[in-house]
Amino acid sequence: MTDDLLARATALDAADPLAAFRDRFVPTSAVSYLDGNSLGRPLEATARLLDDFVRGQWGGRLIRGWTDGWMDWPLTLGDRLGAVALGAAAGQTVVADSTTVLLYKLTRAAVDARPDRRTVVLDTDNFPTDRYILEGIAAERGLTLHWIETDPVTGVHPAQVADAVGPDTALVLFSHVAYRSGWLADVAEINRIAHAAGALTLWDLCHSAGSVPIRLDEWGVDLAVGCSYKYLNGGPGAPAFGYLRQGLQDELRQPIQGWMGHRAVFEMGPGYQPASGARALLSGTPPILAMVPMHANLDMLAEAGIEAVRTKSLLLTGLVLDIADAWLTPLGVEVVSPREPERRGGHVTLRRAGFEELLEPLWDSGVIPDYRRPDGLRIGPAPLSTSFTEVHHGLSILRDLAEKQR
Template identity: 60%
Template sequence: MTDHHAAATADAAATAAATANAAGHLSAARAADAADPLAAFRTRFAGIDDGTSDVVAYLDGNSLGRPTRAGIDRIQRFLVEGWGGRLIRGWDEQWMELPFTIGDSLADTVLGAAHGQAFIGDSTTVLLYKLARAAVDARPGRSEIVIDTDNFPTDRYVVDGIARERGLTLRWIEADTEAGVTPEQVAEAVGPQTALVLLSHVSYRSGFLADVPAITRIAHDAGALVLWDLCHSAGSVPMKLDAWGVDLAVGCTYKYLNGGPGSPAFGYVRADLQQELTQPIQGWMGVADVFRMGPEFEPAAGVRRFVSGTPAIVGMLAMQDTIAMIAECGIEAVRAKSVALTEFAISLSDDLLSPLGVTVASPRDPERRGGHVTVNHPAMQDVTALLWERDVIPDFRDPNGLRIGLSPLSTSFEETYRGVAAIRDALRDLAHD
């Protein structure tokens, strides 16, 4: 056999093997979808099987969730009937309490918290600032804030600004970008000078799932308060904030909660801390009697004191329908599918992507992994750009990471397969250019 024929035969064999593997993976994906108890929820999202979208695979639900059909209807109805029909009367009838009504629903279904501790407020950045500033001011005489080097940029920037404002020092935990912060690292970092520890429940880069109860206990033993960033876990990973003794938390609502681009974040302040903490952005909505318009700021008795300005009512409408879906199926079922989806994505990566030099940069232990998987390769920035042109939508995180974000209520196993297969195809095509 000539070298030419040998090469052609090898290529044909490789193609046949890849086709067989693809058929096996696709069959497995369809079988998983057929057995999925949450499969019917997928039909409740706009842009899926309704002819309105050309997207082949949406792998970015951990960054911006799809809109729900009910959310679209709710907003349209509000514009006509709520805003248009009730006008300013809406404030007295419902809107004034909506941040706390939704906050209590979120506490029930997602946060594992009693009522009166969660609220919908400002952007994530503003809420992080307010609660972090309140925390360090509640620990006078302590001079350090503990945070990790791989936390989300906003978290790092916010505490850097607070440290400069209050004459404090940042104590950095060197985090593994393919893992996350461990209790042992926190124990080494905290001490008698620690005022606040700020960490993420799920790492935005690797998907590492932190041990919240253990880390919270360690910080409390040192006399510090803890502020948890729940942006990449809220709506995907079960929580027990009250049982874990969490002091403070902030999370965004446009990822797994499908609130829409820029929908306002939520805050959590443990009940026994609400009277102790003084929030730094005093506004008219945080006072005991909103319409008294008094000369001095008199904070409300409960969690309302952490609200500053007029609530973004339109921005908080859509998330209610996802919260209702989570209440319907249960957050534990959401988590079970999340684990199954990420396990499938890792298996696909091992079979389809690792031969091309791709490595998995997320924890393989599902107990230590949130709802997304990051895969690394030097070409991932170019791969992401090419995939977007092909209507496959992951996202890129510097330096070499492509994130596969899998939203349990809206993502199917077949969609996951098609997305990972498209990553393989893009890598091959770029290698041949």
């Protein structure tokens, strides 16, 4: 079986139309990097762009860089991201802040736009930031949180949402891909159910942007937020992005009224007047230096195509599942991710008591997965930087360590 799996991985690499993209990344000392769902690897082009920006644009143009185009980067990069990865027409996406800050802005804007509704629906297994932000806003605004109990293996289902929403629901908030299990939610159907009840929808795209095709406009999404440091390879602490549907831009008002969201940024007037369109989502000075990597990453993703990325992602996670069944399940490891391709995001979670003890020996062996308490290893191969034989090699080392531990 070991030889069969290796032969399969080798054959997949030989037939991989995206294989050449691996050479565009900065070399790594890791022998198997399986944490692209947490932090993507840097591109060689990113290093060149950063050097050029520091020496040429920042060092050469100095403050004139703002009028050279920096001021518009949150919008121009947002439009590019929308076109390449989000299925969003221009004028609806901005790059700014962190996921946490944008979640606060968009949630507050949504619930304030529905003052006669006092309930927000969310699920118990969503990422902690999403839950914490909603708890804070609920306390701040006197709202009720309706919690959907979700199985970490399967995630939220449309039927659960239908049972939870009603005439008092202002907003529903879920993740497109569940951070723990990789469950891929049925966004379009959940949106239909929420809208029928008169509620707005807000989606967290952190674990899907750059890995799974997203169609915000087609699916009727109202608001969305996500990060750029996972499959979009933006680097540690890279800025987030926010999406506000065109038809809501005159109605919703985000609460952090900073000068960059003013209708006339340099007028410095006495009162706040929001800009039109998605620019009103901005608050403070954009993190221009941190946006530089996005130029290289969006160029690469546009060239590769998100559909091709998704095809390889499913092949990669399918290989993970087959290797886990063959090698790890007999050692007491449980797969806690969807097996159906249409319900699986870009990573697979493996669970066994004692996995935390294997982290250091895995790292010492050059294998880097992602660990989530209490006992889960997330295997997140990034399609543009990870080979099939790299997955095979990393999981073979995990198997050997798990055997020894057992």
